[in-house]
Amino acid sequence: MSEKNTPQENGVAGPVHDVTVLGGGSFGTAMAKVLGENGHRVHFWMRSDAQAEEIRTTRINSRYMPGIELTGDIQPTNDLADAVSKAEIVFVAIPSKAFRAVIRENADKFRDEQIVVSLTKGIEEHGFKLMSEILQEEISRCRIGVLSGPNLAAEIVNRDLTATVIAAKDPDVRRAVQDLLGCEYFRVYANVDIYGVELAGALKNIYAIVAGLASALEMGENAKAMLITRGLAEMSRFAVSLGANPMTFMGLAGVGDLIVTCTSSKSRNFRVGYAVGQGQNLDDAVAELGQVAEGIYTLKLVKEKAEAIGIYMPLVRGLYEILYGNASIKAVINSLMMSVQNSDVEFILPRTITQ
Numbered sequence: 001m002s003e004k005n006t007p008q009e010n011g012v013a014g015p016v017h018d019v020t021v022l023g024g025g026s027f028g029t030a031m032a033k034v035l036g037e038n039g040h041r042v043h044f045w046m047r048s049d050a051q052a053e054e055i056r057t058t059r060i061n062s063r064y065m066p067g068i069e070l071t072g073d074i075q076p077t078n079d080l081a082d083a084v085s086k087a088e089i090v091f092v093a094i095p096s097k098a099f100r101a102v103i104r105e106n107a108d109k110f111r112d113e114q115i116v117v118s119l120t121k122g123i124e125e126h127g128f129k130l131m132s133e134i135l136q137e138e139i140s141r142c143r144i145g146v147l148s149g150p151n152l153a154a155e156i157v158n159r160d161l162t163a164t165v166i167a168a169k170d171p172d173v174r175r176a177v178q179d180l181l182g183c184e185y186f187r188v189y190a191n192v193d194i195y196g197v198e199l200a201g202a203l204k205n206i207y208a209i210v211a212g213l214a215s216a217l218e219m220g221e222n223a224k225a226m227l228i229t230r231g232l233a234e235m236s237r238f239a240v241s242l243g244a245n246p247m248t249f250m251g252l253a254g255v256g257d258l259i260v261t262c263t264s265s266k267s268r269n270f271r272v273g274y275a276v277g278q279g280q281n282l283d284d285a286v287a288e289l290g291q292v293a294e295g296i297y298t299l300k301l302v303k304e305k306a307e308a309i310g311i312y313m314p315l316v317r318g319l320y321e322i323l324y325g326n327a328s329i330k331a332v333i334n335s336l337m338m339s340v341q342n343s344d345v346e347f348i349l350p351r352t353i354t355q
């Protein structure tokens with residue numbers, strides 16, 4: 001750590017920290033940019049040496065953030081051991097499908113008590129594990145946190161006003177992340193409900209796909225409000241039944257992230273839904289996107305889990321039938337609108353509230 005001797009671009013002052021970001025995609029790049037502009041030394045790891053070299057020489061990640069200049073002391077590398085060993089805090093922005101493999105392969109590189117924060121919004125395929133649970137299993141000697149919220153990378157890199165949530169049990173972890181990332185356009189709130197914050201980030205991707213579909217079909221603004229609100233009801237019902245705090249879903253990581261991804265074509269999940277709504281098949285839509293849309297995997301896992309624990313999730317079931325069951329969109333909408341199940345009460349209170 002060293003004292004800063006130059007005014008920082010983002011209106012913050014304080015000691016310079018060594019911070020590592022794992023994952024050279026859209027969100028890793030956005031977080032590296034905030035940290036770099038906040039004056040920190042950022043060890044930015046990506047698996048592709050060519051990509052690291054491009055960023056080193058041009059200061060631009062042309063595949064994931066074309067035209068966005070990465071200023072500040074950002075040091076791209078494909079040497080993960082070196083990047084992790086130098087860091088006081090490690091942020092992980094690796095898609096959920098590869099998350100455990102990357103952490104497990106490199107578990108011995110992390111230090112005792114090192115802070116490791118997941119930025120990933122997904123669920124592991126076998127065992128329904130969230131990323132913080134994977135970190136707990138693979139590197140339990142580290143201090144773990146989760147960052148989630150309405151955080152479109154494409155807006156953060158333009159310095160558009162944004163708020164996020166750091167969830168961690170350890171107050172020092174929460175404070176460290178607030179200090180590192182907070183600046184005049186990026187505000188960091190704290191929460192202790194790691195499971196709720198993390199699950200909300202994964203679940204909202206499903207409803208973003210639904211909203212993209214609805215938008216392509218020009219269903220209108222009333223339909224949008226219905227989908228977002230009923231999506232919130234069903235995702236909170238599911239999460240609370242698994243132990244999340246219902247209040248988390250009233251906050252930025254819950255309804256906040258749900259709103260942004262269900263209303264913005266900058267969301268990749270929304271875009272996949274939009275393409276399917278326009279008649280494209282799912283595989284082509286994902287291939288054309290060229291980036292991760294976690295919701296298409298999360299959907300399968302949540303449908304299975306909801307059935308296993310008996311939670312009513314009609315939007316999840318309907319989207320699953322469209323994407324994986326070859327059901328016609330029209331038939332699914334019709335069955336959702338005409339369903340008599342539970343339409344007599346708007347709220348089905350979670351057991352934890354009624355007991």
Ligand SMILES: NC(=O)C1=CN([C@@H]2O[C@H](COP(=O)(O)OP(=O)(O)OC[C@H]3O[C@@H](n4cnc5c(N)ncnc54)[C@H](O)[C@@H]3O)[C@@H](O)[C@H]2O)C=CC1
Nearest residue numbers: 024025026027028047093098119120121151152153291292
């Ligand atoms: N882009 C956004 O606006 C936000 C994304 N997130 C979450 O962050 C996570 C990462 O998303 P993005 O960066 O946006 O995805 P992306 O599709 O833009 O980039 C994914 C990155 O992961 C890398 N990657 C894939 N497999 C890998 C492996 N086996 N080893 C090392 N690197 C690997 C790719 O090379 C690429 O650099 C996702 O869970 C996403 O939901 C969270 C908040 C906002």
Ligand SMILES: O=C(CO)COP(=O)(O)O
Nearest residue numbers: 149150151152267268269
């Ligand atoms: O999580 C996000 C914004 O908060 C990004 O959503 P997408 O992955 O759908 O782009």
